[in-house]
Amino acid sequence: MPVESTVKRKTIVRKITTGIPIRRVSGAAAQRLGDLIDVTISGVQDDDILQYHASSGLWKNERVISGGTY
Numbered sequence: 001m002p003v004e005s006t007v008k009r010k011t012i013v014r015k016i017t018t019g020i021p022i023r024r025v026s027g028a029a030a031q032r033l034g035d036l037i038d039v040t041i042s043g044v045q046d047d048d049i050l051q052y053h054a055s056s057g058l059w060k061n062e063r064v065i066s067g068g069t070y
Helices: none
Strands: 049-053 058-062
Touching: none
Parallel strands: none
Antiparallel strands: 049 058
16 A cells, blocks of 8 residues: 655745846947937826827827826
8 A cells, every 4th residue: 555645845936147137238329218219208207108199200208198088
């Protein structure tokens, strides 16, 4: 007759990083959204969104509409 045993084991997961984490890409032309040629950013506030304007061909930051009936 087989004997069954249960062994409790802990699984330990550690963060593994390969390479060197970077914050910015050195030498890249675009570091921020406003650096892109088809994006216009002005008067940024919390919860702004990027909206495409076909008439100008640009992405612009716009205020989020809150409330109302749709």
